[in-house]
Amino acid sequence: MDQPRARADRSYLDHAASSPLRPEAARAMTEVWAMAGNPSSRHGSGRAAKGLLEDARESIAEDLGADPAEVIFTSGGTEADTLAVLGSIGARPERPAYAVSAVEHPAIDGIAVPYRKRIELPVGQGGAGFGRVDPIAVADVAPRCSVVSVQWVNNETGIVQPLTDVVAAAHEGGAWIHTDAVQALDTMPVDFAALGLDLLSASGHKFGGPVGVGILLARREAELVPVGAGGGQERRVRSGTVPMVLAVGMAAALRSARADREQRHERDRRWRAQIVEAAVQLPEVEVRGLDGVEGGQQPSILNLGIGGAKSEDLLVLLDRAGIDSSAGAACQAGVQRDSHVLAALGIDQNRSGSVRLSWGWSTGQADIDRVCAALPDVVAKARAAGAKKVGF
Structure with a gap:
């Protein structure tokens, strides 16, 4: 470090x-900042940009216990949260509700979906459950929900949710489980596959990467419905040219953050x-x-x-x-x-x-x-x- x-x-x-910005991220971006080429283009410069983008994707996947195909680049944590929740609701129309905790970041707390019931999961106001969701409450609502979203580490208090128990409770009722891990990637042991999560959001600038880039980890089986139109560059879920330079910087910052x-x-x-x-x-x-x-x-x-x-x-x-x-x-x-x-x-x-x-x-x-x-x-x-x- x-x-x-x-x-x-x-x-x-x-x-x-x-x-x-971590120095490792700054150095990595400086090396590729002047490169021409859209990662979606098929000419030599485009292929070179695509190669660097995929290297960044593989590095992030390795650091977070995910498959490279599960890494979707976004503009940040807010977009990743939106794609996760709205994409899940759209993909599972047979389920009439979705659930979020009462202490979510505004990116989740502000989501409202017509004709879908929003269930707010309360948190404890004292004792060992202070600020935490009760997994039993998650299990009660999960059978009705397309997705349950619980922030891993709260951005205002730093309180950590019992994520393993929440994941198990959501899956018991057949709900997908999403966590906003924006405050967690820098500090928590993260293994996407081992945790059993369906969806995880993160933002580069919260762990020393550049502003303007984030990720959504989405399990292969979680076939999200795209929220917007476009070229579908990121697994047909997210459209728009991926900023290769920012992705490279984020991957370098994450590698450094995980190391120390x-x-x-x-x-x-x-x-x-x-x-x-x-x-x-x-x-x-x-x-x-x-x-x-x-x-x-x-x-x-x-x-x-x-x-x-x-x-x-x-x-x-x-x-x-x-x-x-x-x-x-x-x-x-x-x-x-x-x-x-x-x-x-x-x-x-x-x-x-x-x-x-x-x-x-x-x-x-x-x-x-x-x-x-x-x-x-x-x-x-x-x-x-x-x-x-x-x-x-």
Whole structure:
């Protein structure tokens, strides 16, 4: 793993929104950036581009335990999610419903299909099931569903779903199972075949690849109905010229991310513990996660609830302290609104603000030290600002 880049002026702790481009990806793209040729063309340049595209496909398949024919390139995680869910519903018209968890990313949560019943799977609001779908609930609805979609690692809290049990429950009722793995590929052991998944979505820029490219892994037997018209370049499911250069960069980033995953995991656990220790010393600060359950928490996504403060004030003050952070999903056109994820967890968002800190390959110890040092002042000032707004 290349050493983290020095950033004396700022600390980037928003990897869950987008991870900086890994040097391996930049080098791989630089080597092919100027190449001419459409991968669908039959002339020499086209064949060369096609060869590089297929090399990238094979590399990704090998890293994720899939067959190359199961790798469908997309423009990102949102498109991959859409193709998976809408394609499954269209392919299985005899099933009147589809199911999604209450804590999905907006790319899934926002899907609405006429004449198909949407079933929302609740999550636990406490204990060992906090933030998690109950596989028994999945088994209850699966016989009616074309597809069940459950996000593997939540983008706001880092809570990890019991995916193996969810897959088994969905298949027991004959439903296809899709997981949004956008936050998982960088951190979780992924074997598409061994997990028994039908569909898996991912996005390149969440693990150090370029923006604008993603993948949908679709089991050979999952014959999805295409959502749009066109040339059907990607297994007749997705149309449009595949950006070969971006695919090459994504494959290189994924190979690098998988290689250093275990090393980063141990580091991430230490850093999470350090920030949590600093945060919980402050009054009315809580960790919104599942740290006490083995395998229940992705350590590099930390959601803090801070009583008496507003999220927007916390983010502004952290920004002024040189810390890039967020309150939740970045895929909502920059609009700050209450989180449906936190609402599903039973959290009163009028009483506390939220800060999501997320780190990754480019983070260094100095970044973690900076946020720990800044938190007391940031929290105090945010609470003072909140008190002024309500006239205290």
